[in-house]
Amino acid sequence: MRSHKIWFISISICLFLTGCLEKEIVDDINIESVEGFDLIGENEVMGTFVVPVYQADKTIVNETFTAISQLNKDILRSAQKESSAPIVNGSLELVVFNMKMAEKGIIQLVDGLQRDASIGTGLYLAIVDGETKELLEQNLGTRGTGDHLFNLLKHNIDRRDVPKTNMHIFLSDYYQKGKDPNLPILKKTEDSAEIVGVAVLKGDKYKLTIPNEKLFYFKSLVDKHADGTVSLKVDGKEEFVSVRSIDTDRKFKVKWEGDTPAIKIIVKVDGAVREYTGNKVTPKDLEKFQKLLEDKIIKESESMIQEFQELGVDPIGLGYEAKSRKRGFDFKKWKDETYPTLSVKVEAEVRLISTGITE
Incomplete structure (x- = not known):
């Protein structure tokens, strides 16, 4: 009898706690898969947010939202004004920065990402040779642009010559005295994207590129x-x-x-x-x-x-x-x-x- 009473109390507590959570129905939100940041002018940043949209015929198209601001959260808040449903980043897989942003420094934006509890530290970071908006506005792959770019990086990190990297590794290298981070470089092609090298940063600022033909030797030194x-x-x-x-x-x-x-x-x-x-x-x-x-x-x-x-x-x-x-x-x-x-x-x-x- 006592065990039944304990079981009833446990279930009641669980039901009470779940009532305190904010509910988000998948069909009522826009789940972004990739973000891009382009430095425009001296201090303004344009953010591009990609949301995969699943069609009735099981195909996937990408919907993009853009906004301009000076801080990461302000950009996403501004982009919400274009969306008919809340944009959430719980499934965010990749964040990219254009070269101008990388030359100026990316730690402010990365710091904003790490403070978001809904984003995992396994998030990939990359630099784009060109504008991130142009890259992300393409419809890439069969499972959405974000998934395509994520798997492009994952495949080349796991099985090829790109050194292992993610937000956790980037922040560890950034804050570690005596070591500097590196990030892969993506470039838009005519109808897709490719990895064109690895960027070496001094602190959080771009310093030089290791081209593809030297990546085997570079990875042997760092990974x-x-x-x-x-x-x-x-x-x-x-x-x-x-x-x-x-x-x-x-x-x-x-x-x-x-x-x-x-x-x-x-x-x-x-x-x-x-x-x-x-x-x-x-x-x-x-x-x-x-x-x-x-x-x-x-x-x-x-x-x-x-x-x-x-x-x-x-x-x-x-x-x-x-x-x-x-x-x-x-x-x-x-x-x-x-x-x-x-x-x-x-x-x-x-x-x-x-x-x-x-x-």
């Missing part, structure tokens, strides 16, 4: 590959070999001599020959391909690191690695004096464990 691919020209021949990375890892060794550090980055790659334009791959060929890729990793990595030092950006997190191994670390001295002239060497260890389709 781990699951399935990246790189193509190499065989020395002295008109032949090319394509290597697919099965797994990569990187290790940092910091050696201090007084107040002066030297850093060594060891990049390890386990891969397979995916394609070769020459004859059947022999064990001797595998050794040659391994050495070829090792030399290429070292050359491209050290070239990028030198450019990072010249521009004062640190997407690899060398400052963080140095700080974690030195008590009383002086960040001001690091940024002003140490990092620009820091000795950084890259070593590569490549192991090709199969010859793929050439066997």
Whole structure:
């Protein structure tokens, strides 16, 4: 009898609590999937909000709403005036910024997003080469523009050469002393969109672009590959070999001599020959391909690191690695004096464990 009484009280409490929640019927709201922000003029921001609309024939079209303001919440509030139903962002998957906005700084808008409890930290962020409004006004994919762009980024992060990123990682890198964020760059094509590189930011401001052809090496320095691919020209021949990375890892060794550090980055790659334009791959060929890729990793990595030092950006997190191994670390001295002239060497260890389709 007592258990029945407890069960009745529990159900009553649950019913009472649910009565306190604000109810939103899916058919009575507009659920946005992607937001875009374009800097226009000096301080005004134009926001574009994309809502997928499900048709009776099960197709999806996109409805876009735009507004101009100076703050993230003000923009969405202004956009509500164009909509016949409330625009809610509980299913928001992606937020994009045009290059002008990225050059000015995006932290104010990102900070507004992180303070919204309805938005998850797994939200993707990206920069657009061009205007976000033009990109988002396209009808992309079969499940809506937001879903199409989200999966474009997810696929290239999980299975290709774009480093892992989301709002949580961006904010972690932004607030971490000794590390700078990076974000993928999207560009509108004639009838779709593509990833054209990765932007390295200094704090929250755009500083330089890593083009697609260097992303394999960049990701090897800042992240781990699951399935990246790189193509190499065989020395002295008109032949090319394509290597697919099965797994990569990187290790940092910091050696201090007084107040002066030297850093060594060891990049390890386990891969397979995916394609070769020459004859059947022999064990001797595998050794040659391994050495070829090792030399290429070292050359491209050290070239990028030198450019990072010249521009004062640190997407690899060398400052963080140095700080974690030195008590009383002086960040001001690091940024002003140490990092620009820091000795950084890259070593590569490549192991090709199969010859793929050439066997």
